[in-house]
Amino acid sequence: MSKDTDNSNLTADNSANTTSSPSNDRSANNVAPNEVTFALAQSHFLVGDISANADKMRQLAIQARDQGADVIVFPELALLGYPPQDLLLRPSLSGRIKSALSALSDIQDIVMIVGYPHVDHHGTFNSAAILHNGHQKGFYHKQFLPNYGVFDERRYFDKGRNQVLFDYKGITIGLLICEDLWEKSPIADLKQQGVDIIVSLNASPFETGKQDMRKTMLTQRSREHKVPIVYVNAVGGQDDLVFDGGSIVAQADGSIAHEAPRFLDQLMLATLNVDSNTFNTQEKAPLTLSRESEMYQALVVGLRDYVNHSGFGGVLVGLSGGIDSALTLCIAVDALGADKVYAVMMPYEFTSKISLEDAQAQARRLNVSYTVCPIFDAVEGIRHTLAPLFNKSPADTTEENIQARARGVILMALSNKFGHLVITTGNKSELAVGYSTLYGDMAGGFDVLKDVYKSQVYNLASYRNRLEDTPVIPERVITRPPSAELRPDQKDQDSLPDYEVLDGILTLYIDEDMGYQAIVDKGFDADMVAKTIKMVDNSEYKRRQSPIGTKISQRAFGRERRYPLVNKWSINS
Incomplete structure (x- = not known):
């Protein structure tokens, strides 16, 4: 694939095909020809509400275009909502998604990168579509499917196997989806193919300290490969999960150019200077939240x-x-x-x-x-x-x-x-x-x-x-x-240890998955550890019947921690 530096053309290269067609130049805004403005659509897209999600995308795309944006990026699977779970197995899914994508075809003069489930004869994929002036220019399929913690993507999705790049206004943009960025090879492969900037669609659930982990990872990836990264995250609650936003734009040197507020809908604009391949920096960063x-x-x-x-x-x-x-x-x-x-x-x-x-x-x-x-x-x-x-x-x-x-x-x-x-x-x-x-x-x-x-x-x-x-x-x-x-x-302490002690043992056993001896080696009383572990294991049947609640920790009860009700595992085995 060759880079197309003509500002009036968008070219996509993906696993299925390579397409190119002219697009209409925008004359309504004053964006300089050597700049590309990205709109990060950090918003809540409700699971299953496909038509309403498409309507929200339409409104945000028009708003972003009117504010001078060239490209708008939506979160992972935003068209269907995340996590859709077994809705992905519904026979009518493909038709509904195609209708929703078609409904976005009349939006002009802005590139839309839309997270959606792609269904074809090859399988079902967690994908990103490149839409521009009524045409789908290409698509990308997520390569790394997380299957740990709250994630269950291998149950539903097939693995993507190709990198996708597209040229627009003098830059080559590479696409990744969430877990792809946490792995080393996808961004390395894109860099080898000459990418100028990475756009990553995400639905990254909240847990305490997660934003610091994201920023550390983005700093490492961008600095290592000397490439800017646009990282768009979902926001809002879905059952027991909360998505906390905090979308980020990282410079090629690893510094943070833009960061969106946490837990709030935000349409954040960031402008890339094509000549220097650097983003402008936001005037005021959001407040840092305490734990x-x-x-x-x-x-x-x-x-x-x-x-x-x-x-x-x-x-x-x-x-x-x-x-x-x-x-x-x-x-x-x-x-x-x-x-x-x-x-x-x-x-x-x-x-x-x-x-x-x-x-x-x-x-x-x-x-x-x-x-x-x-x-x-x-x-x-x-x-x-x-x-x-x-x-x-x-x-x-x-x-x-x-x-x-x-x-x-x-x-x-x-x-x-x-x-x-x-x-x-x-x-x-x-x-x-x-x-x-x-x-x-x-x-x-x-x-x-x-x-x-x-x-x-x-x-x-x-x-x-x-x-x-x-x-x-x-x-x-x-x-x-x-x-x-x-x-x-x-x-309470008639029946339980002091909560500071109890919580210390529980954190090691539940959140960090340590066993009896490892917890004792941390300095806790052996009898107290054994008693606590027995109480936890014997109470699984109660938790199975408890209502859901918001996950905030590294490992929450529910979809993230699943143990058999009847089993003969013991601390001595």
């Missing part, structure tokens, strides 16, 4: 998009006066607005006066609907019904769990009656060791703190309080010992 800030924003976006796109008019929170429900209530209000959040306090005889006071104080501070619904009659009714069956057996955790299940019944009844989603308040530490009640405090449709360890709950609560002059979470909710209040003077 607590990015975690909190991810939780807000995850809940917001799940509730809004699922069609619920509001959410119900069982407000206990404890720190987990207090933080959950804050996130719900920040995600949806106080008018869509309904707090219900369900006291029993073991509920302390402090809990009642603190729950009411927080509800008033956040201006949410607040209802007190005592559960004494419900619990006593169930206990009376069960009394003949229990044959005077001594009370144990069974009676404690009846309290939790009575609360679950009440919340679910309110949900059925008024159409609000019940959001649960269990944290990752509790779910890990089974310190939760099936059909009780686990009853609901979305668990906001599912991937947040208890020690992180405290950090996030303190972070949220620092955002305002008057704390939204009463200080003693944060400082007093945590308790489920299912029996007199109950404390």
Whole structure:
């Protein structure tokens, strides 16, 4: 392939064919002939909503063109949304995608690089289409298909096997999709073929510290190959995943020329000087988010998009006066607005006066609907019904769990009656060791703190309080010992290690996949490690029945960590 330096021609070279046709010069803007302006369309494209996604692409392309852009780049699989999972197996997929691509054919005077699933007689591919002035000039198929963590692409896609470059306005542009850029060979092959700039389409989910990892990788790749990189990422929540944006333009020397805000839709323009092959630099970089800030924003976006796109008019929170429900209530209000959040306090005889006071104080501070619904009659009714069956057996955790299940019944009844989603308040530490009640405090449709360890709950609560002059979470909710209040003077640490110790063990066992001896070698008590691992393994059946929740860690429960319910693996085997 030879580089075409005529500004009025776009040439694409891909695995299927090489095409070239004249395009109309734009006379409506004042872009200098030795410059190419890229628009990075960091936006949320809803899974399965193909026609609406195409409409959004149309609007963004026209907006970008009117602002002087030559090329607009959309995220990975944006036309269908990511991750589409088994929607990729639907027989009607190919026809719907072709219709959507055809609907974009009347957009003139801007090159569109569109992420989409390509279906033909060779297979199904995770692809990028090059659209210009009503014609598809070429396409690229993703070469490296991730099959770890939350990714399952080898189930759905065939592997692309060729590099794709296209010439436009004097530069040769190479295409990559997400995982291709994390591998060394695709960009090296493009560089060998004479590429001037890399454009990468991405749907990279959030986890803490992920943006720093992306920037490190982009700096390394661009500097190593002396080539600028345009990196466009998706944004928004999809089920248990959150995409945090943070799209980046890297110079050939590895420096960051542009960085988009995190967790926000953004149409970011970056202009390349063709003569020097360098981008202009943004006047003001986005704020760097602290670890607590990015975690909190991810939780807000995850809940917001799940509730809004699922069609619920509001959410119900069982407000206990404890720190987990207090933080959950804050996130719900920040995600949806106080008018869509309904707090219900369900006291029993073991509920302390402090809990009642603190729950009411927080509800008033956040201006949410607040209802007190005592559960004494419900619990006593169930206990009376069960009394003949229990044959005077001594009370144990069974009676404690009846309290939790009575609360679950009440919340679910309110949900059925008024159409609000019940959001649960269990944290990752509790779910890990089974310190939760099936059909009780686990009853609901979305668990906001599912991937947040208890020690992180405290950090996030303190972070949220620092955002305002008057704390939204009463200080003693944060400082007093945590308790489920299912029996007199109950404390979590009656049954569990101190949370700092417990979370240290859980992080090594769950997030870092370490075994018993490796964790003991880190300095933890051997008996405590063995007990913790046993609790985690024995609670898998509970987690399988728990609601989904936003992933923020390296390894979350759910699609990312899947263990058999029945197995004979042990710490000694």
